[in-house]
Amino acid sequence: MIGLLGFVGIWGLGRWRGWGEWWLLAAAGWWAFVMVMHLPMAAENPVALVLGGNFPAWLVFGLLGAVILGYRELLRAVRRRTVEDPAPVAAPGTFREAELERYARHILLREIGGPGQKRLKAGRVLVVGAGGLGSPALLYLAGSGVGTIGVIDADIVESTNLQRQVIHTDARIGMPKVFSAEVAMKALNPFIEVRPYNRKLSEENAGELIADYDLVLDGTDDFDTRYLVNRACVAAGVPLISGALTQWEGQVSLFDPARGGPCYACVFPVRPSPELVPTCAEAGVxxxxPGIIGAMMAMEAVKHLTGAGETLAGRLMIHDALYGETRVIGVKKRADCPVCGGAGPRSEGA
Structure with missing residues (x-):
C-alpha cells in the first residue's frame, strides 16, 4: 500500500510543481527501488512488507505502466506528424480521392464526365428561399458537388414547414432556415462551401449579393421578391432559374436575357391578382x-453549369401533378420589356 501511495504522491507532486516529464523518471526510480526491495532473496525484508505487494505483482504493474506510456508516446508521434505533415489539400479544380468516389456516377455520364464535375465544383449558385422549392434544390445541389452554395432567407423553421420542406427537421424548429439548411447540406456533403445569409433579400443588398454568383435559383412564394431577383439578375448578367407552384401545379424556366433569352418580366409582365395565385399557406400544397419542382430546378442548374443537354432557357415547363401531365411551351423576349428590353446577347469576353 505504501508503495502505491508513493506513486500517487510522485504524480501529484510532479503536476503541482510543474515537473513536466521529469516525474516519469522519479516514478521509474521509485518503482526500481520497490522492485529491489521485493527481490526473492529479500522477501523477508521489513521494508518490502511496509511497501506492500510482492515481486510478481510489482513486475506486472511496471510492465502495464510501460505499455500505457508507450501507447501515449505513439499517439503523440501521430499527432505531431499530422500537424507537421498534414494531408495535402486538393488544388482548385482537382478532387480528393473521397470526392472522386462520391461523384463517380456523375463522372460516368458522358454528358458530365470529369470536366463537367470540375465545372460543378467551381460553380457558385445562390438559392433565394430555403422553403418548399429551396429545400430539395439545395440538397441536390449539395449532393451534386456544386462548390459554393449561398442561401438567403429571413424565416425560421416552423412545424407547418415540415410537411414539404424536407431540408429541415423537427429538432431544428425555431432555428433560422438558412442555418438549418447549412447543417443538412454539410452533413450530406462536407466538401462544399455553404454561405448562409439570414436576412431578407432587398433592393439594398440584392445587386451586390447576386453579382457574386454564377447562377441564381429563385424558390420564393411572393411576386415582389421574384421581380426583385429578376431585376438584380438582369443587371448583373446572371442567369436565373425560377420555380413556382400552387396546390397541384408547378412550373420552371431558365431566364437568361444576357444571352438572348427572355427575363422573368418578359413572360410575366404584370403581377397577377392575389386571389388568382394564393400562397401555400392560403390554398395548401x-x-x-415542391420536391418535384425543386429537384427540376436543381437539374436545370446542373445542366446549365456543365453544359449537358438542353436547358429550359426560352421554354417554360408546366407540371400538373394531379393528373400526371407535363408540358413545355416556348417563351420569347419582349423588345419593350422595361427590365431587359435593351439587353442583347453577351460576347464571351463580357
Whole structure:
C-alpha cells in the first residue's frame, strides 16, 4: 500500500510543481527501488512488507505502466506528424480521392464526365428561399458537388414547414432556415462551401449579393421578391432559374436575357391578382410537389453549369401533378420589356 501511495504522491507532486516529464523518471526510480526491495532473496525484508505487494505483482504493474506510456508516446508521434505533415489539400479544380468516389456516377455520364464535375465544383449558385422549392434544390445541389452554395432567407423553421420542406427537421424548429439548411447540406456533403445569409433579400443588398454568383435559383412564394431577383439578375448578367407552384401545379424556366433569352418580366409582365395565385399557406400544397419542382430546378442548374443537354432557357415547363401531365411551351423576349428590353446577347469576353 505504501508503495502505491508513493506513486500517487510522485504524480501529484510532479503536476503541482510543474515537473513536466521529469516525474516519469522519479516514478521509474521509485518503482526500481520497490522492485529491489521485493527481490526473492529479500522477501523477508521489513521494508518490502511496509511497501506492500510482492515481486510478481510489482513486475506486472511496471510492465502495464510501460505499455500505457508507450501507447501515449505513439499517439503523440501521430499527432505531431499530422500537424507537421498534414494531408495535402486538393488544388482548385482537382478532387480528393473521397470526392472522386462520391461523384463517380456523375463522372460516368458522358454528358458530365470529369470536366463537367470540375465545372460543378467551381460553380457558385445562390438559392433565394430555403422553403418548399429551396429545400430539395439545395440538397441536390449539395449532393451534386456544386462548390459554393449561398442561401438567403429571413424565416425560421416552423412545424407547418415540415410537411414539404424536407431540408429541415423537427429538432431544428425555431432555428433560422438558412442555418438549418447549412447543417443538412454539410452533413450530406462536407466538401462544399455553404454561405448562409439570414436576412431578407432587398433592393439594398440584392445587386451586390447576386453579382457574386454564377447562377441564381429563385424558390420564393411572393411576386415582389421574384421581380426583385429578376431585376438584380438582369443587371448583373446572371442567369436565373425560377420555380413556382400552387396546390397541384408547378412550373420552371431558365431566364437568361444576357444571352438572348427572355427575363422573368418578359413572360410575366404584370403581377397577377392575389386571389388568382394564393400562397401555400392560403390554398395548401401537396407535399411531394415542391420536391418535384425543386429537384427540376436543381437539374436545370446542373445542366446549365456543365453544359449537358438542353436547358429550359426560352421554354417554360408546366407540371400538373394531379393528373400526371407535363408540358413545355416556348417563351420569347419582349423588345419593350422595361427590365431587359435593351439587353442583347453577351460576347464571351463580357
Amino acid at each position: 401537396a407535399a411531394p410537389l
